[in-house]
Amino acid sequence: MMLKRFFSKGSLLALAFMFILVAALVGCSSDSGGSSSDGGSSNSGGSSSEGSSSGGDGEWAGQTVKVQLIGDFSMEDSTDPITGVKTPGLHVLKEEFESQHPGATVEFIIMPWEGYTEKTQAMLTSKEADVYQMPGIADFAAQGLLEPLQPYIDADDEFSLDIFIDNQVDGWKALPPESSELDIFGLPFLGDARFITYDKQLFDEWGVEYLSEYPTMEEITEKAQKMTGTNPVTGEQNYGIWFRGDWSSAFTLINAAEGLGGKWGTGFAWDEIEFQFNSPEMLQGLNWLLDMQELAPEGIVSNQGSEKWLTKDNNIAIMLNQGPGDLVEQTYAQGLEDRIAIAQEFKDDSGKGGLFAGSPITIAKDSENKDLAWEWLKFATSDFAQKYVYETGAMPAVKSAAEWDNVKEVSELMNPVFEAMSTPYTPRYPWGSAQPRFILTSEIEAALTGERSAEEALQKAQKESTEWLENR
Incomplete structure (x- = not known):
């Protein structure tokens, strides 16, 4: 009755239509509130944040x-x-x-x-x-x-x-x-980062001086040789060194070459890169790894032999090319904080070296x-x-x-x-995630397994990596 006092029949219909239109607009606004600014849904099919939706007010509302x-x-x-x-x-x-x-x-x-x-x-x-x-x-x-x-x-x-x-x-x-x-x-x-890790308890048992902060390949060789054999205190078999002979071996070799004053090559853009995988420093580095293999447990090419590393029964003195991973957590969880120590990887004359x-x-x-x-x-x-x-x-x-x-x-x-x-080779090796890495890794494995000599392996790695670069 009150509406009839103020509005005619036509105006009542117009008012009703206006209410319907406003309600529809409010509904559309509410539906779009959770969409991203590029027009897509805020909940991507591959998203791992379940049930999330942008909402509320603020400077970034709806984004x-x-x-x-x-x-x-x-x-x-x-x-x-x-x-x-x-x-x-x-x-x-x-x-x-x-x-x-x-x-x-x-x-x-x-x-x-x-x-x-x-x-x-x-x-x-x-x-x-x-x-x-x-x-x-x-x-x-x-x-x-x-x-x-x-x-x-x-x-x-x-x-x-x-x-x-x-x-x-x-x-x-x-x-x-x-x-x-x-x-x-x-x-x-x-x-x-990558670094060299070692077990101080084994050094003490063998009567060997700890690694210096920046050890040379000669120092590593001398001390690894002294700690390969029957432990004079425990009577257990010890190994002077260990390194992965599979997926990370290319970086271990490159770092050895850096310690000798060499490098992987030059350039950064693909059309400017020149590999030096067969340089004298690379050859000396690979021959050194072959020598170190003799002081390591069997199976490094298949990532075996280091099962006791970072345990109380550890039997390896020096670990090359170690990453942080669970190092700190596992060291303390196993109660090895007084045993495990870190030395730096090999550096060039400018104080840089190792994988970034x-x-x-x-x-x-x-x-x-x-x-x-x-x-x-x-x-x-x-x-x-x-x-x-x-x-x-x-x-x-x-x-x-x-x-x-x-x-x-x-x-x-x-x-x-x-x-x-703070001291790796920079910028990151441009081939570090590309085919030359895997070519070099494969040839290092061939040398470690005796399939090819060190010189043959590096010549092949140089040739195939250069061909890949030319055909890229």
């Missing part, structure tokens, strides 16, 4: 950044069945990032290491993510698939490259298409969420995220890590790791 990660990441917390150590899930990073960026949503797409290069290529082509963990940065930057970061760094007064451990930024520099100037396409995210390893994070060139992606890169390299990296068993890449309480507690191992991270 989603999709982050690809490689390895054993998980959204949920997990517990190691052996050590009982609890590892936090990625939900910790998701919650903190979204808290710092009101209205934004972060989604994770996790892939295994197996076949990661091909899968990453496919993802970049189909624009599946905004941010990528990118160990093969050189190849993807050269294809024009990655966003240069220097403009973002220059424009952001709150960010500085000084936060990173020395050489970590330089190690991930790469060449853009049609340029001869290295540029920054990635920021260090997961740190890594780890993973940077990058922004896809085709991302339509680049501002939010840059925010994720800054967050991923902040102390909060880098502490998460350390707590999940990986190495942080920032200088401040040396001052964290949980790092100081294990500083005798961590400080040499940080040293190793």
